[in-house]
Amino acid sequence: MKCRVCREPAVIDVRRHNANFCVEHFLEQCRRQVQKAIDAFDMVQPGERVLVAVSGGKDSLALWDLLVELGHRPDGLYIGLGIGDYSDVSGRHARAFAGAKGLTLHEVDLREDHGFDVPTAAAVTRRVPCSACGLSKRHLFDRAARQGGYDVVMTGHNLDDEAAVLFGNVLRWQTEYLARQLPVLAGGNGFPRKAKPLVRLSERETAAYCVLRGIDYLVDECPMAAGNRHLGYKEALNRVEEASPGTKHDFYFGFLERAAALFREGSGDQGQGLQPCSRCGAPSPAELCAFCRLEERVAGAEPVVLRARGATGRRAAR
Ligand code: Q46
Ligand code: ZN
Ligand code: ZN
Numbered sequence: 439m440k441c442r443v444c445r446e447p448a449v450i451d452v453r454r455h456n457a458n459f460c461v462e463h464f465l466e467q468c469r470r471q472v473q474k475a476i477d478a479f480d481m482v483q484p485g486e487r488v489l490v491a492v493s494g495g496k497d498s499l500a501l502w503d504l505l506v507e508l509g510h511r512p513d514g515l516y517i518g519l520g521i522g523d524y525s526d527v528s529g530r531h532a533r534a535f536a537g538a539k540g541l542t543l544h545e546v547d548l549r550e551d552h553g554f555d556v557p558t559a560a561a562v563t564r565r566v567p568c569s570a571c572g573l574s575k576r577h578l579f580d581r582a583a584r585q586g587g588y589d590v591v592m593t594g595h596n597l598d599d600e601a602a603v604l605f606g607n608v609l610r611w612q613t614e615y616l617a618r619q620l621p622v623l624a625g626g627n628g629f630p631r632k633a634k635p636l637v638r639l640s641e642r643e644t645a646a647y648c649v650l651r652g653i654d655y656l657v658d659e660c661p662m663a664a665g666n667r668h669l670g671y672k673e674a675l676n677r678v679e680e681a682s683p684g685t686k687h688d689f690y691f692g693f694l695e696r697a698a699a700l701f702r703e704g705s706g707d708q709g710q711g712l713q714p715c716s717r718c719g720a721p722s723p724a725e726l727c728a729f730c731r732l733e734e735r736v737a738g739a740e741p742v743v744l745r746a747r748g749a750t751g752r753r754a755a756r
Contacts, residue, residue: 439451441458441459441460442457442463443463443466444460444462444463448460449461449464449646450464450643452464453683454640454679454684454687456683461650464647465650469504471638471639472501472504472508473508474638475621475634475636475637476508476633479620479622481631481633481635482589482592482633487513487589487590488592489512489514489544489579489582489591490505490512490515490591490593490594491515491575491591491593491594492515492535492536493528493532493594493656494528494529494656495531495655496644496657497596498594499653500594500639500647500648500651500653501592501635501636502514502541503647503653505592505635513542513543513544513588514536514541514543516529516532516546517578517579518547519548519571519574520547520548520549520556520557520558521555521556521557521660522661522744523744524656524661527656528656535653535654552733553736553737553738554732554733554737555741555742556571556574557662557742557744558740559571559574559732562739563732563736567662568666570736571662574729577720577729580628580720581720583630588630590625590632591630591631592634593634594644595634595637596639596640596641596644597637597638598641598672598675599641600690601675601686601689602668603615604616604619604689604693607619617698617701620694620698621634621637621694622634627712627721628714628721637690675689711723715727715730718730
């Protein structure tokens, strides 16, 4: 197996590009794919301030590193979700990376700063954990960007993530979601621009990037992801990709090129017709925003403690 570029021994094959790469040229390929996504979708302009959503996993750390390599000076934001060891370890990876690179990492802790955590919110609301978790993350990233003067929030969603979400949205013809499933969402009305510069890289490639760059990341999946439909969609697409390399890419980028505009009419902007939340000031369709409603509902509830993978227990309220 030889590198496509230099013919030296290769360390990775990328079947969808029908190519093998040595370390140097694989890293170059990753940088090139991210730059291509940034340019194609106008994700960031020179001089703009970038905030990276950092979870401590491979995708967000690869993204942060790649942006620095490409000449940006992005800050990171880590949100402590209170998901047991998973959160403790992920926070350590995020801090270690920031410390080693001399980068600024902002932190918000749901339990300390807002009086609840994801397992408790899931128990109180009786909904899947990803629901309160996603709502909290969106709210807190938007708020950090607003308060910190950041122009764009970047997240580490990769090609596998986006293809799986698209697959789920198509299966149910969720046209509102399809209208907003873009690698970049314009900002405005109190919201920062949102961008996903890793859409041209697969999960396997972001993992390989971290290993080859010596970046330590949290390998474990979130213990609360069980039952998340997207995992099933990912597995299904992986089987198709295995039999026919390039399918995920064609599915996702074919959607962007040929179908996305059909769903988009009047829904490209975030937050039209919203008013400031009376409690936190975030743009909101109601007097209280969804995050403040969640916080009011969950704060003070008996905290749920994750004992082991997937198992939950309760501890006395503080
Ligand atoms: S952290 Fe949160 Fe994810 Fe865990 S609870 Fe779901 S959304 S799976 S990226
Ligand atoms: Zn090479
Ligand atoms: Zn609010």
